[in-house]
Amino acid sequence: MTDSSIEAISPKAVAAALSRVRAQRPLVQCITNDVVQEITANVLLAAGMSPAMVPAPEEAAAFAQFAADALLCNVGTPSEENSRGMKLAAATMSEAGKPWTLDPVGAGGTAWRDDLISDLIDLRPTVIRGNGSEILACAGFAHQYKGVDSLDSSRSALDAAKALAQRSGGIVCVSGETDYATDGTRVLAAVGGNVMATLVVGTGCSLSALTAGFAAKAEDPLVATIACCQFVKRAAEIAGNASRGPGSFHDAYLDALYTLQPENFLEEAV
């Protein structure tokens, strides 16, 4: 961190956020893309949350109203139907004062997708989490584009993240070698991780789902968001040390999310 206005999240704050999640076991409703449904559910379960994939417009808002503690809207494979489900559920959560995360997968690609993302930002997501290129695109900044990959670093998207947070009124989180979360003023950072995570589909998408769960009943959603990122980066480090490639990394990552305890962060802090 050369920029003095950026603060690393403390191990103690990570431990506290993880303790809260493990105690509350939040029910996270997910309306996500067709590719990452299974890993998203498994990541939430491993971390100590209850996933429920409820995308259909016929029941998404009802479920958001009476059952969900948090919601994820991920636009990776939008359809007319799941788009309607997202808007109904997101509006319900915002009205009810419950947290939801928007993952703007592939932002800056097709006009159709960008329109959907813009509509969802207007519904005031608690957290917007994406990679550098996606956050730059969402904020209307210049960016590079290669499908769902990022060609822009998280650091290069930090000004865009702040501008976007000011527009959305919530938190914006940019993932990359270092993760950043900002409310438009404060900037917190999480470091570590393992590059192998970029070779397993859904590690980013499921991180977005986790941020929704961490924001549930959080005193400070900004701290909860970056604590979540730090928890995930630590799990990726452990998995990286225990694997030979993306196949074994995937399993080791789920195992690490499950075995990591708040104490592990406190020990580190000593």
Place this chain on the structure above:
Amino acid sequence: MTDSSIEAISPKAVAAALSRVRAQRPLVQCITNDVVQEITANVLLAAGMSPAMVPAPEEAAAFAQFAADALLCNVGTPSEENSRGMKLAAATMSEAGKPWTLDPVGAGGTAWRDDLISDLIDLRPTVIRGNGSEILACAGFAHQYKGVDSLDSSRSALDAAKALAQRSGGIVCVSGETDYATDGTRVLAAVGGNVMATLVVGTGCSLSALTAGFAAKAEDPLVATIACCQFVKRAAEIAGNASRGPGSFHDAYLDALYTLQPENFLEEAV
């Protein structure tokens, strides 16, 4: 088993049922939710069956008619389209006298989903398999609700299972620490398993798919159903001993379903 009317399935019966499945390699048509498609196919393959996901209303009934040995209908992520596919395929199987299993995922949640479940029960499923809360909800008994998780034990849903079996005219199977299957009169039980299975999405949903395959050409579908549950509980035990968390459990579970042989149950019986 303190209740004398509940009988544990014998290892010999499990071995016989597994031998039949391995010899016949039944083709199981699956119309299931978006989250568990891959694990369901992999579990069927590992156990020695042929999966075929054929949900589209344009071809679901034709496939049920001329190709499928058994059918799974799982309402985890219902849509207008796959709901129609389920009804068409289920009606075809019932008319043709071929077995099908209903998995009423998330029963007792939204009215829209409960209506679909009720319509499917009217089509006379050979087996209804769910967790405690789902079976209680299907039977119209009081139950707790937290998305797709069960807050009610399988034991507490036994009376509901019997009542539901009498209504549906088929078998009802309740999963939990102990699994029970009933035809409304007889009750058989399967014991063992490993709690880690509850942290891997799709272990329950794929069990439902397996019960459909075990019921194909079975003399006694009640015995076939609980034999299937016992086979799966044994595989989960083996996997539990070979894993460190839900990631490694997932793989060890598929390996165990594949390596377990009828003889392994007969040895145990000695």
Place this chain on the structure above:
Amino acid sequence: MTDSSIEAISPKAVAAALSRVRAQRPLVQCITNDVVQEITANVLLAAGMSPAMVPAPEEAAAFAQFAADALLCNVGTPSEENSRGMKLAAATMSEAGKPWTLDPVGAGGTAWRDDLISDLIDLRPTVIRGNGSEILACAGFAHQYKGVDSLDSSRSALDAAKALAQRSGGIVCVSGETDYATDGTRVLAAVGGNVMATLVVGTGCSLSALTAGFAAKAEDPLVATIACCQFVKRAAEIAGNASRGPGSFHDAYLDALYTLQPENFLEEAV
């Protein structure tokens, strides 16, 4: 190889094709079935490509036009919507002179599916890849049918493959114990592999996605296609030696796709 007109692909050609892929990192747009989305993305990532699942008719053609280097169309779980997406994207690729692969999953089953496959063949796929039964069915030859499994060997489908290649004007690739690729005249073969791959859903479907990426900017798409098959067979061999069942095979396979380098094939050639 008893048939003198069939030539085994050389290790040198495999090394060259793999080097090109690793250097170019092609962006492969996938419109594939609901079951294999995750493994397809992970296989592409492990092999060194960028996957992007973009099936919606609202954006599939635009993405094909401005972003995709190659395209996969897989009809495993067709719907009105993804069928439209496939046709729009495939037509765009053919017009732009960019490669795309058709995977005719379950060909020879329902009339509805066969009509879709026929429409896609008319759009001139660069590669058609399927198992023996599927290629026989696509070519209008007699075949056996059991859902998505093949009851016909790849060798028995070789004449059908040649006939189909002459009709489509592209390459046809038949997978099995030996893989064959033909442009209607030449026939190249890839050998090795491991039978465990048939017990993991999506190994065939993801091979089709890989062939699209290998064909991107290839001088000779026939050589690129069978080089891809040989790369995959080698990875399956390594995985087979490192696993105890289909669960551990799945991970070891992804690890092997990632760790295999062009040099490994050159060493073998010495």
